[in-house]
Amino acid sequence: MRNLKNLHLAAILAIAALMLLLPVQDASAQSKDKDDNYGNTPSEMLPYGNYQDAYIYHFHEPQLFTGAGREKKEPTGLTEVRIGVLAPLSGNVMAPQGNQMLQGAMLAAEEANALGGYKGLPFKIMPHNDVGLWGAAANEVVKMSDEGAWAILGTIDDVNSHVAIRVALKLEIPVVNCGDPDPTFTETNIPWVIRVIGDDRQSSYALVDYIHRQKEHKRVAVLRANNRYGRVGVMEFRDAALRIGYPLVLEIRHNDGETSFTSQLERVRNSNPDAVLLWGNALEMGLIVNQMKEMGMDYPIYASDRSVNPLFIEIAGENANGIITTCQYNPKGDSPKLKAFQENYKKQFGIEPDVFAAHAYDGMNMIIQSIHMVGMNKALIRDKLTDLKTFQGYEGITGEIFLDPAWNDIGRIWMAEIKDGDYIFSPAIWKYE
Amino acid sequence: MKKTWIIAGLGLLMTLMLQATEPDGKKTSTMPEYGKWETFTTKNGLPANKIYCVRADGDRVWIGTSHGLVLYENDEFRTFTVEDGLAHPGVLSLDVSELTGDVWIGTLGGMNRYSGGQFTTFTQFNSGLANDVIYSVVCDGKDVWCATGGGAGHYNTYTEEWAIYTERNAPMHEPWTYSVCAGDNKVFIAAWGGGVIEYQNETGSFRDYIDPDGEMEIDLFPDDGVVHDITTAVSHANGILWVATYFGLSRYDGTHWKGYFDHDSGLSSNFINFVKANGDVAFFCTDEGLTSFNSEEWITYKTTETGGERVYWKDGNSSTKTDATGIAHNFTIGVDFQGDHIWVATSYGLSRGTRIN
Numbered sequence: 001m002r003n004l005k006n007l008h009l010a011a012i013l014a015i016a017a018l019m020l021l022l023p024v025q026d027a028s029a030q031s032k033d034k035d036d037n038y039g040n041t042p043s044e045m046l047p048y049g050n051y052q053d054a055y056i057y058h059f060h061e062p063q064l065f066t067g068a069g070r071e072k073k074e075p076t077g078l079t080e081v082r083i084g085v086l087a088p089l090s091g092n093v094m095a096p097q098g099n100q101m102l103q104g105a106m107l108a109a110e111e112a113n114a115l116g117g118y119k120g121l122p123f124k125i126m127p128h129n130d131v132g133l134w135g136a137a138a139n140e141v142v143k144m145s146d147e148g149a150w151a152i153l154g155t156i157d158d159v160n161s162h163v164a165i166r167v168a169l170k171l172e173i174p175v176v177n178c179g180d181p182d183p184t185f186t187e188t189n190i191p192w193v194i195r196v197i198g199d200d201r202q203s204s205y206a207l208v209d210y211i212h213r214q215k216e217h218k219r220v221a222v223l224r225a226n227n228r229y230g231r232v233g234v235m236e237f238r239d240a241a242l243r244i245g246y247p248l249v250l251e252i253r254h255n256d257g258e259t260s261f262t263s264q265l266e267r268v269r270n271s272n273p274d275a276v277l278l279w280g281n282a283l284e285m286g287l288i289v290n291q292m293k294e295m296g297m298d299y300p301i302y303a304s305d306r307s308v309n310p311l312f313i314e315i316a317g318e319n320a321n322g323i324i325t326t327c328q329y330n331p332k333g334d335s336p337k338l339k340a341f342q343e344n345y346k347k348q349f350g351i352e353p354d355v356f357a358a359h360a361y362d363g364m365n366m367i368i369q370s371i372h373m374v375g376m377n378k379a380l381i382r383d384k385l386t387d388l389k390t391f392q393g394y395e396g397i398t399g400e401i402f403l404d405p406a407w408n409d410i411g412r413i414w415m416a417e418i419k420d421g422d423y424i425f426s427p428a429i430w431k432y433e
Numbered sequence: 434m435k436k437t438w439i440i441a442g443l444g445l446l447m448t449l450m451l452q453a454t455e456p457d458g459k460k461t462s463t464m465p466e467y468g469k470w471e472t473f474t475t476k477n478g479l480p481a482n483k484i485y486c487v488r489a490d491g492d493r494v495w496i497g498t499s500h501g502l503v504l505y506e507n508d509e510f511r512t513f514t515v516e517d518g519l520a521h522p523g524v525l526s527l528d529v530s531e532l533t534g535d536v537w538i539g540t541l542g543g544m545n546r547y548s549g550g551q552f553t554t555f556t557q558f559n560s561g562l563a564n565d566v567i568y569s570v571v572c573d574g575k576d577v578w579c580a581t582g583g584g585a586g587h588y589n590t591y592t593e594e595w596a597i598y599t600e601r602n603a604p605m606h607e608p609w610t611y612s613v614c615a616g617d618n619k620v621f622i623a624a625w626g627g628g629v630i631e632y633q634n635e636t637g638s639f640r641d642y643i644d645p646d647g648e649m650e651i652d653l654f655p656d657d658g659v660v661h662d663i664t665t666a667v668s669h670a671n672g673i674l675w676v677a678t679y680f681g682l683s684r685y686d687g688t689h690w691k692g693y694f695d696h697d698s699g700l701s702s703n704f705i706n707f708v709k710a711n712g713d714v715a716f717f718c719t720d721e722g723l724t725s726f727n728s729e730e731w732i733t734y735k736t737t738e739t740g741g742e743r744v745y746w747k748d749g750n751s752s753t754k755t756d757a758t759g760i761a762h763n764f765t766i767g768v769d770f771q772g773d774h775i776w777v778a779t780s781y782g783l784s785r786g787t788r789i790n
Binding site: 038039047048052054055056057058059063064065066067068069135137138139142159162163166167170171183184187188189190228 | 482483485521523525541542557563564565566568581582583584607608609611625626646648649650651652653654655661663679680681692694704720721762763764780781
């Protein structure tokens with residue numbers, strides 16, 4: 001019996017010793033504070049959140065840039081401070097918006113120059129069209145770097161913005177995006193990129209709340225553009241709706257430039273929805289709204305942010321009444337800075353500024369302020385833009401900008417309802433948290 | 434009873450001795466170790482301190498910098514510029530054809546072939562290149578593959594025919610490609626946002642490897658596939674495919690995937706710029722040093738204020754050795770091997786290390 005006890009003890013000792021050899025790596029999933037979900041994601045909408053904790057949750061800490069460059073001295077002998085603007089400027093359906101973006105940036109630079117520029121040097125906007133040969137954005141970013149740009153503002157189309165930031169990473173040039181709502185844009189972990197406009201993740205959460213919780217729709221059909229804007233934007237809406245129990249009854253596509261949507265709308269009707277969500281460009285969405293009315297389809301209509309566009313109202317006319325959409329800011333806000341911007345912009349360019357002009361103005365001002373703070377050094381400009389202190393809560397004309405650790409603007413999203421050819425804005429309220 | 438205690442005690446002693454010696458890495462490992470680091474910068478004749486890539490070529494070494502292509506030969510640096518025929522001063526990638534000895538150069542403004550002392554330039558305008566920014570180039574027999582922002586390019590040097598692979602004719606989510614490597618009669622493409630695309634030379638067919646969870650903000654299971662769809666580099670050797678991302682590392686043996694992260698392995702950082710396997714050992718250029726891994730143990734090389742250090746990691750145990758010298762900068766971008774030497778491209782200078790074990 002005693003032998004048995006000793007054997008037992010010896011065995012325990014040996015096992016304990018062996019355990020020292022076993023892998024003791026910290027293979028546990030990274031801990032994550034549930035109250036601090038990435039991207040303002042409601043806990044019930046976390047991917048797999050109802051079933052399984054993930055092994056790793058990304059974007060809870062900013063990705064540092066540890067490379068060289070901060071030691072470079074400011075160059076002498078320059079006659080201007082160049083800043084690149086990448087935008088669709090011609091040859092593309094988004095060219096009007098791209099030109100608004102450029103004009104918003106130009107206005108910010110001109111105002112800075114009127115105050116003396118940077119140490120007496122004027123800021124010079126270097127515009128580049130991102131529409132052209134395949135992957136043109138990549139070549140344009142190289143050109144901007146070659147011509148001495150200290151930072152880049154842009155662009156709108158996510159196909160081009162993704163291409164641009166990969167080159168920017170190689171060239172180590174800061175990029176401030178003010179027009180691409182693709183959530184994956186900042187989910188690339190490139191530590192040279194910030195975004196100062198709300199993304200489709202934020203817009204989708206606002207829409208899901210409004211459509212399913214506030215309006216209590218249960219069967220939503222989606223008609224979206226057959227492009228990356230439509231695909232990625234709807235992806236966030238679809239996932240969020242599904243996770244709270246409302247799978248889409250239909251998701252169907254149309255092409256840019258398409259003018260007849262009869263076949264798609266017949267399928268929408270056959271899916272028996274109680275609401276329809278459109279996600280595309282202003283032109284096609286306007287035409288779709290008209291054809292829905294012609295076909296006697298009186299479903300409540302919701303639309304993506306690109307419907308906040310005079311073109312949409314112009315095409316859809318009275319048919320647009322009652323349509324609800326989101327917008328990344330409130331252009332009817334009463335901020336004096338916003339009013340002054342709108343007045344100056346109209347005086348200079350002869351049109352009302354759109355959402356891209358307004359966010360470009362804010363983004364360019366942030367670049368300019370960074371240069372004022374640290375001088376002409378790309379790594380230091382990057383540091384300022386990304387430190388999550390200097391510009392955290394920055395009060396731009398588009399409202400307060402709050403960057404998450406992925407440097408994505410998670411500031412307020414606005415709902416916009418169309419009434420008699422005008423947009424009525426109200427802050428989005430997520431009720432389910 | 435006494436015998437039992439002796440056996441148990443001996444077992445304990447051996448176990449503890451084994452554990453004590455393993456982190457050292459020398460007594461039980463064939464892992465190569467490097468030291469005696471030399472650093473080369475503009476002071477030594479390089480045209481820039483930003484080194485994008487390095488490629489050993491026999492006794493010579495080709496170096497891609499932000500301001501030109503450099504040939505290191507007979508202890509001297511010779512710089513080639515746009516005036517010499519280089520497509521763009523920014524040289525992002527390099528490879529040397531084993532068949533011809535030609536040097537293929539991926540730049541920010543097109544691709545060059547350096548052959549017989551002459552540069553030939555390929556761009557979107559004069560060839561089938563998908564885009565002029567060439568992130569990666571690899572020679573695979575008569576074929577040259579490149580990764581560009583507009584898709585993967587394939588050039589048959591015999592027929593002089595080009596092919597472009599994008600989301601339209603390959604299983605990519607997007608056309609953006611970042612890295613390419615060859616091995617086992619296959620070509621592997623790191624597709625930004627699309628995981629890894631495998632091209633089989635024999636059949637001309639593709640297959641893709643993506644992160645099964647389909648989400649950018651998480652990795653649900655570390656060993657279920659590529660750890661993230663944003664892939665930055667690939668390397669294949671001895672039947673193992675190594676996949677680098679800005680979110681961790683993946684290893685694929687043809688059957689099983691295994692994910693590694695900085696919190697559960699010896700990987701110095703999840704932000705991996707480049708990977709290159711040399712036999713069974715893979716080297717990862719991260720923003721926190723150069724890490725090597727032979728599927729069992731890890732060594733990371735770093736520079737410090739007083740020189741350098743080697744950080745060993747195995748089974749959760751780590752130890753550090755200090756060295757008089759270290760790599761030029763901890764932000765590492767490229768690596769290659771030349772006999773007992775290792776060359777490392779960094780954010781500030783080029784390093785050469787010598788094998789010390």
